[in-house]
Amino acid sequence: MLIIKNLHAGIEGKQILKGLNLTVNAGEVHAIMGPNGAGKSSLASVLAGRENYEVTEGEVSFQGKDLLDMNPETRAREGLFLAFQYPIEIPGVSNINFLKTALGEIRAYKNLPPLDAKEFLALSREKQKLVEFDAKLVNRSLNEGFSGGEKKRNEIFQLAMLEPSLSILDETDSGLDIDALRIVSKGVNKLRSEKNAFIIITHYQRLLEYIVPDFVHVLANGRIVKSGTKELALELEEKGYDWLKEEKEQEATII
Amino acid sequence: MGNDNEIIDNIANKEYEFGFVTDIEMDVAPAGLNEDTIRYISAKKNEPEWLLEWRLKGLQAFRKQQLPTWQNFEMPEIDFQKISYYAAPKSKPKYDSLDQVDPELLATFEKLGIPLNEQKALAGVAVDVVFDSVSVTTTYKEKLKELGIIFCSFGEAVKEHPELVKKYVGSVVPHSDNIFAALNAAAFSDGSFVYIPKGVRCPMELSTYFRINTENTGQFERTLIIADEGSYVSYLEGCTAPMRDENQLHAAVVELIALGNAEIKYSTVQNWYPGDKDGKGGIYNFVTKRGICKGENSKISWTQVETGSSITWKYPSVILQGDNSTGEFYSVAVTRNKQIADTGTKMYHIGRNTRSRIISKGISAGEGQNSYRGLVQVGPKADSARNFTQCDSLLIGDRCGAHTFPYIESKNNTATVEHEATTSKIGEDQIFYLNQRGIDSEKAVALIINGYAKEVLNQLPMEFAVEAQKLLSITLEGSVG
Ligand SMILES: Nc1ncnc2c1ncn2[C@@H]1O[C@H](COP(=O)(O)OP(=O)(O)O)[C@@H](O)[C@H]1O
Ligand SMILES: [Mg+2]
Numbered sequence: 001m002l003i004i005k006n007l008h009a010g011i012e013g014k015q016i017l018k019g020l021n022l023t024v025n026a027g028e029v030h031a032i033m034g035p036n037g038a039g040k041s042s043l044a045s046v047l048a049g050r051e052n053y054e055v056t057e058g059e060v061s062f063q064g065k066d067l068l069d070m071n072p073e074t075r076a077r078e079g080l081f082l083a084f085q086y087p088i089e090i091p092g093v094s095n096i097n098f099l100k101t102a103l104g105e106i107r108a109y110k111n112l113p114p115l116d117a118k119e120f121l122a123l124s125r126e127k128q129k130l131v132e133f134d135a136k137l138v139n140r141s142l143n144e145g146f147s148g149g150e151k152k153r154n155e156i157f158q159l160a161m162l163e164p165s166l167s168i169l170d171e172t173d174s175g176l177d178i179d180a181l182r183i184v185s186k187g188v189n190k191l192r193s194e195k196n197a198f199i200i201i202t203h204y205q206r207l208l209e210y211i212v213p214d215f216v217h218v219l220a221n222g223r224i225v226k227s228g229t230k231e232l233a234l235e236l237e238e239k240g241y242d243w244l245k246e247e248k249e250q251e252a253t254i255i
Numbered sequence: 256m257g258n259d260n261e262i263i264d265n266i267a268n269k270e271y272e273f274g275f276v277t278d279i280e281m282d283v284a285p286a287g288l289n290e291d292t293i294r295y296i297s298a299k300k301n302e303p304e305w306l307l308e309w310r311l312k313g314l315q316a317f318r319k320q321q322l323p324t325w326q327n328f329e330m331p332e333i334d335f336q337k338i339s340y341y342a343a344p345k346s347k348p349k350y351d352s353l354d355q356v357d358p359e360l361l362a363t364f365e366k367l368g369i370p371l372n373e374q375k376a377l378a379g380v381a382v383d384v385v386f387d388s389v390s391v392t393t394t395y396k397e398k399l400k401e402l403g404i405i406f407c408s409f410g411e412a413v414k415e416h417p418e419l420v421k422k423y424v425g426s427v428v429p430h431s432d433n434i435f436a437a438l439n440a441a442a443f444s445d446g447s448f449v450y451i452p453k454g455v456r457c458p459m460e461l462s463t464y465f466r467i468n469t470e471n472t473g474q475f476e477r478t479l480i481i482a483d484e485g486s487y488v489s490y491l492e493g494c495t496a497p498m499r500d501e502n503q504l505h506a507a508v509v510e511l512i513a514l515g516n517a518e519i520k521y522s523t524v525q526n527w528y529p530g531d532k533d534g535k536g537g538i539y540n541f542v543t544k545r546g547i548c549k550g551e552n553s554k555i556s557w558t559q560v561e562t563g564s565s566i567t568w569k570y571p572s573v574i575l576q577g578d579n580s581t582g583e584f585y586s587v588a589v590t591r592n593k594q595i596a597d598t599g600t601k602m603y604h605i606g607r608n609t610r611s612r613i614i615s616k617g618i619s620a621g622e623g624q625n626s627y628r629g630l631v632q633v634g635p636k637a638d639s640a641r642n643f644t645q646c647d648s649l650l651i652g653d654r655c656g657a658h659t660f661p662y663i664e665s666k667n668n669t670a671t672v673e674h675e676a677t678t679s680k681i682g683e684d685q686i687f688y689l690n691q692r693g694i695d696s697e698k699a700v701a702l703i704i705n706g707y708a709k710e711v712l713n714q715l716p717m718e719f720a721v722e723a724q725k726l727l728s729i730t731l732e733g734s735v736g
Contacts, residue, residue, distance in 0.1 A: 049691075072687060082691050090706055091707065098702065101694055106693040162693070
């Protein structure tokens with residue numbers, strides 16, 4: 001589904017991703033962990049097509065197409081979804097109208113007719129239930145005055161509505177209390193299928209107890225420095241990231 | 256004044272002198288503003304003596320007035336003597352078919368979903384005799400008549416209801432109010448007149464759009480709306496379709512009078528030609544709009560969506576004379592390219608327990624300049640008066656400007672005056688967020704703008720609100736990126 005090869009990218013002249021490789025197949029859940037400032041959000045931004053990042057080297061193929069060649073809305077319509085670390089507020093734009101527009105655009109791209117009001121409402125109800133999203137928030141202005149946790153949960157509701165093939169969750173767990181975390185995880189687990197894939201960026205192993213990943217990667221210094229299974233997450237939780245640095249330095253001296 | 260007739264005769268002769276032969280040419284006065292022109296206009300309209308006198312007073316006031324200097328833009332030069340102050344209401348259609356009309360204009364009509372016949376009317380194309388809205392208009396008129404509602408052209412009102420016109424014209428905006436109001440008093444062409452009788456709730460939105468004979472009342476329009484005790488009326492001015500006009504200066508006057516327990520809701524969508532990218536050729540929209548809440552518990556509400564004109568300069572105001580009366584002002588003003596808007600409102604609290612609410616939303620893009628100017632005045636008798644002002648500015652890009660000039664003058668310490676102001680930018684983050692959900696930047700901006708202006712758009716009658724929403728999106732197309 002997603003093949004990242006030797007990706008180099010930077011912002012404002014500062015190199016952040018330095019030769020990153022990652023392959024994600026349909027049906028898989030990948031967790032990406034790593035210290036603050038390692039470039040995890042940057043990776044998500046580059047994949048989603050944020051303009052201020054400059055890709056200097058490497059390639060990314062998404063469902064067989066050149067991802068880097070597409071503008072952000074096309075990437076979204078192709079099925080790439082980013083649950084933002086810091087969801088933005090848009091005053092006066094109702095959540096539900098926004099979603100109707102978004103879904104309409106995505107469907108139009110796939111040559112599907114727009115849903116009529118009734119169908120859309122039914123879909124919205126179904127997804128609200130699936131991810132246990134508060135009906136009151138559905139009709140409010142997009143993220144305006146939402147608590148941190150409500151914003152994160154709204155991202156998951158949107159994810160459920162838009163049914164992307166690849167979802168990137170950027171620290172969706174931070175700012176969630178344990179109940180909310182369980183609800184969000186339950187939602188994601190219900191949405192998992194053979195056809196879609198998830199990249200879950202997180203600091204904490206805690207989330208991975210609820211959403212069990214197939215692979216865990218450590219991102220440090222702009223590269224994936226270690227990959228493993230969910231046991232790696234536990235190891236990271238125990239030891240922190242410093243031992244990785246040492247390992248890397250050793251590696252460097254050997255070479 | 257004894258030699259009025261002589262002068263009229265003179266002008267009649269002059270007409271001949273100048274070789275006015277065909278019907279159409281005969282109905283255009285020579286350019287220039289002087290007593291002769293005013294008498295000519297008045298005579299052409301068969302106006303009563305008192306109205307002519309009033310016009311002449313307007314002319315005198317005009318001559319004594321100077322152009323203001325306090326506005327937040329450079330005043331364009333206007334040669335008042337080059338303007339032709341009278342053109343007959345019926346001029347020939349400019350085009351024979353839509354094929355001859357600017358395709359860009361037609362494209363905009365398409366986007367707004369305006370029916371073909373109306374497109375023709377708006378673009379100045381000859382319309383078939385059987386124009387759909389004629390029959391609509393007839394039924395409409397009959398219904399109003401049954402209720403005793405008067406809705407006609409100003410000229411008709413002068414003939415049919417002179418006592419009402421005489422009593423109220425200039426009672427809210429005096430002939431000497433400001434230079435453009437004075438000019439209008441002297442030379443007003445035509446306009447609308449509305450009277451809602453006691454206790455009557457006007458069952459439909461009144462709109463000039465439905466009044467026959469409204470074309471080309473344009474340049475110096477005069478509107479007078481009187482809501483008698485306990486009545487209600489909602490009035491719509493303008494339309495969302497782009498309006499072109501050869502006259503560059505528009506100096507209209509609108510007067511609203513709400514008697515006890517009456518309510519007037521006045522909505523405007525202004526989309527006059529804004530000029531080209533450099534602002535050349537656009538309309539100067541210098542309008543004086545004022546209402547008076549004369550009786551207790553009366554209410555006047557102004558709502559405006561201003562997207563057109565190269566300069567929009569107006570302050571729809573309310574004089575809150577009756578106790579417990581309410582004044583409201585809801586405004587969205589968009590400026591882009593080199594457009595300028597200096598707009599806002601004045602709320603004069605005179606009566607006790609009077610309330611006013613001001614919601615102003617400025618949107619500036621390109622090199623557009625947007626100024627909010629508002630005055631809240633509380634008189635010594637206005638015990639417990641309350642005002643709330645919310646004044647927001649939204650910037651798109653970094654070459655545009657937003658300015659706010661709130662003035663508060665309170666002579667009563669029981670009054671509460673609240674003012675909130677915000678300035679925000681459409682952020683790249685907001686647009687990217689929407690992009691990431693499959694929405695392109697054009698649509699993203701439209702969503703954000705309409706969300707921002709929602710509080711004002713919600714005040715418009717339903718269909719109008721939908722059109723105004725589309726208009727905002729179209730106006731700002733291409734301004735981000
Ligand atoms: N807009 C920006 N301008 C300059 N540097 C940035 C910007 N955004 C992120 N960075 C830098 O890029 C690096 C990676 O940040 P980020 O991707 O947010 O890390 P993570 O998500 O792993 O904590 C950090 O050093 C951060 O300071
Ligand atoms: Mg981050």
